[in-house]
Amino acid sequence: MCSRRPSADLTGRVLGGRYKLLRRLGHGGSGATIYEAEHVELRWRVAVKVLDPGLSDADTVARFTHEARAAAALNSEHIIDIIELVRDDSELVYMVMECLDGEDLAATLAHDGPLDWRRVLSIGTQVCEALVAAHARGVVHCDIKPGNCFRITRGGTADFIKVLDFGVSSFGGRAAAARDSDGRPRSGPVIGTPGYMPQEQLRGGPYDHRVDIFALGVLMFRLLTDKMPYSGGSLFVPRRPASGPIALRRAAPAVEIPDAFEAVILKSVASDPAERYQSATELLAALLAVAAVSPAPRLARDPIAWGEQPSAA
Incomplete structure (x- = not known):
């Protein structure tokens, strides 16, 4: 806003x-x-x-x-x-x-968060469907965040999502979706919301549609944990986050999150764009695969692996 x-x-x-x-x-x-x-x-x-x-x-x-x-x-x-x-x-x-009747996900997170993983999976899938449509037309949103995802009641669900505000989107040549004559991605200005921008976007480019994949991963992480995936906190992503994103089970050890869903989110927020899902279509398939499988309960964490002393028997 x-x-x-x-x-x-x-x-x-x-x-x-x-x-x-x-x-x-x-x-x-x-x-x-x-x-x-x-x-x-x-x-x-x-x-x-x-x-x-x-x-x-x-x-x-x-x-x-x-x-x-x-x-x-x-x-x-x-x-x-x-x-x-x-x-x-x-x-x-x-x-x-x-005109939409409802609220954005920032408001939902404020009064309902953290959200159950099933709700987050449904919300993330819908946002990803919007990104599939946008990217197919060469549009990179560049500012996916809770405030730009609006929740309304439609089709029997109170979690029907509408993506808003394409005011900073790349359309026809501002981000690396546009390429120079030698085929290299073209740099662009720093646009977006700190915390939801990967390092290539923070640097002003070159960047492409994978910035939206990163932002959607951050969005899902935030809805599940009410925290951000990088140790830089909610205001920025470090230029070179050496240790990678925080594991969801570390951010929210008491929250039920299927391992397969955690793996999808952590891949989405990889610092290196080459390690993320390479298209919104690929990410959508991964989200639908999580939805199609009844997840096994998460295994109890190993206290030694977490640097803790195991409790006495």
């Missing part, structure tokens, strides 16, 4: 003669404000993301337009639907989106 305050509260204004802004919902990552709105004739609810008029320079408008096009180009039930992008006569720039 963006901490910048908008220059004005537009609540009550009717945009384009069609969308009445009812109340502010929050702020987006592109310097925009999100409103709940109603179509004045059809009476259906939408969300409207309005770019702050004070930020309407050419570069910011281009980025805002890019966000709308990136999301609108994707065909997945787990990605928010973009209805239209408008620049009206008053020079306001806004996008109209489906």
Whole structure:
């Protein structure tokens, strides 16, 4: 979310003669404000993301337009639907989106976390399905995190996930999904959220779709343990994390997590992108394989291996 305050509260204004802004919902990552709105004739609810008029320079408008096009180009039930992008006569720039009733995973984690592994597996699988669709169209989200994954009730589940905010995504050439003439990945600016960015993204590139795989691994780790997988804590990932990610059983020794699911998550958050899953499709297959097998109970940990003294018999 963006901490910048908008220059004005537009609540009550009717945009384009069609969308009445009812109340502010929050702020987006592109310097925009999100409103709940109603179509004045059809009476259906939408969300409207309005770019702050004070930020309407050419570069910011281009980025805002890019966000709308990136999301609108994707065909997945787990990605928010973009209805239209408008620049009206008053020079306001806004996008109209489906209005979601629910909460983001940051809120869910705050009042429900850590979450049961079965919920996390379902949530992770849905986010991964969104990434499969995005990556197939050359879109790298670049900012998968709890605040950008929204939980609604649909299809008999209260954990139906919608991926939001493609405001910093790579689309058509900003990250290493774009390549130079010699075939090498192209570097890009540092964009994303600290803690969910692997070291190649923190350095500004080159990076590619595997940054989303890393971020999804961190997301699942966080939902399961309410901790981060690297010893750098929640604010950053060390440049060269020599020891690799923390084992989930060390982060949350009392939490039930199948070994197979732990292995999937730890592979996803490998420091070296070559050691991660190489595609969202590959990660999705691994998650579905965990779901298809009834896991055996986790073996008790060996106290000697953990540097502890075994208890006396």
